[in-house]
Amino acid sequence: MFSLKDKHAVVTGGGSGIGRAVCQLFGRQGAIVHVVDISQEAADQCALQITVEGGQAMAHACDVTSQQQVIALMQSIGRVHILVNSAGVSHIGRADNTAEEDFDRIYKVNVKGVYNCLHAVVPVMKQQGGGVILNMCSVAAFVGLQDRFAYSMSKGAVSAMTLSVAKDYVKDNIRCNSVSPGRVHTPFVDGFLAKNYPGREQEMFEKLSQTQPIGRMGKPHEIAAIILFLCSDEASFITGTDYPIDGGFIRLNT
Structure with a gap:
C-alpha cells in the first residue's frame, strides 16, 4: 500500500522541516522526488540522503515567489504526478504591529508561492490526465491564534485555494487536499x-x-505520513478536504 513507484513528486520547501520529511518518505515509497527549495545546498543535502537510501531524487533551487522561476522549473521537470506545496514562512504579530514589509513577505511566500505552483502545474496535470495536489495549511486558518495575524491570513487563503482548485478540476482527475498541522x-x-x-x-x-x-x-514524519496517504492511490476518493493533524488542538480546545 501507499506505493508512489515511478511517480514524479514535486515538493516545495523540501530542504528542511516537514517538506524534507515528505521528500524522504516519498523516496522510500518509490517516487522520483524533485526536492525544491530556495536553498540549493539544502535541496542537495536532502536529495543526496534519498539517493543514499536507494531512492531517486533531484534537487532544484527555486524561489516560489517568482512565477517565471516556477514555470521554468515545472517545464524542466516535465511530468508532475504529485505536487506538495510545503514552502512557507511564519511571522509573529498582530494587525497593529505587523509591518507592511512583513505582511507582504508572508503573502508572497505563503499565498502567491502556492498560487504560482498551482498556476504552473495544473495545465501539466490536465494534459497528462490527472494528478494530486497537497497544500500545507495550518490550524491557524480555523482558530484564532494569538499574535499570528499575517500567518493566519495566509493559511486562510491556502484553505480557500485548496477548495477552489478541487472544485474547478475535479472533472480533470485532479485531486486537491490540504493538511493542517498544529x-x-x-x-x-x-x-x-x-x-x-x-x-x-x-x-x-x-x-x-x-x-x-x-x-x-508533532513530529515532521507524522505529518509526512498523512501526506503520503493523501497523495497515494489509496486516497483516490478524497478531494477538497482539509485534514487537521494537531494533537487535538482544534476540537479539544474549543
Whole structure:
C-alpha cells in the first residue's frame, strides 16, 4: 500500500522541516522526488540522503515567489504526478504591529508561492490526465491564534485555494487536499526559541508543547505520513478536504 513507484513528486520547501520529511518518505515509497527549495545546498543535502537510501531524487533551487522561476522549473521537470506545496514562512504579530514589509513577505511566500505552483502545474496535470495536489495549511486558518495575524491570513487563503482548485478540476482527475498541522517540532521552532527566549528554551518548549491536548508537539514524519496517504492511490476518493493533524488542538480546545 501507499506505493508512489515511478511517480514524479514535486515538493516545495523540501530542504528542511516537514517538506524534507515528505521528500524522504516519498523516496522510500518509490517516487522520483524533485526536492525544491530556495536553498540549493539544502535541496542537495536532502536529495543526496534519498539517493543514499536507494531512492531517486533531484534537487532544484527555486524561489516560489517568482512565477517565471516556477514555470521554468515545472517545464524542466516535465511530468508532475504529485505536487506538495510545503514552502512557507511564519511571522509573529498582530494587525497593529505587523509591518507592511512583513505582511507582504508572508503573502508572497505563503499565498502567491502556492498560487504560482498551482498556476504552473495544473495545465501539466490536465494534459497528462490527472494528478494530486497537497497544500500545507495550518490550524491557524480555523482558530484564532494569538499574535499570528499575517500567518493566519495566509493559511486562510491556502484553505480557500485548496477548495477552489478541487472544485474547478475535479472533472480533470485532479485531486486537491490540504493538511493542517498544529505545532510541529522543526528547526524553525528551535530557532524561534533561541532568538526570543535565550536561556529559557527548554522551559518554553515544554510550555508550547502543552498547548496541544495530546501533550507534545508533532513530529515532521507524522505529518509526512498523512501526506503520503493523501497523495497515494489509496486516497483516490478524497478531494477538497482539509485534514487537521494537531494533537487535538482544534476540537479539544474549543
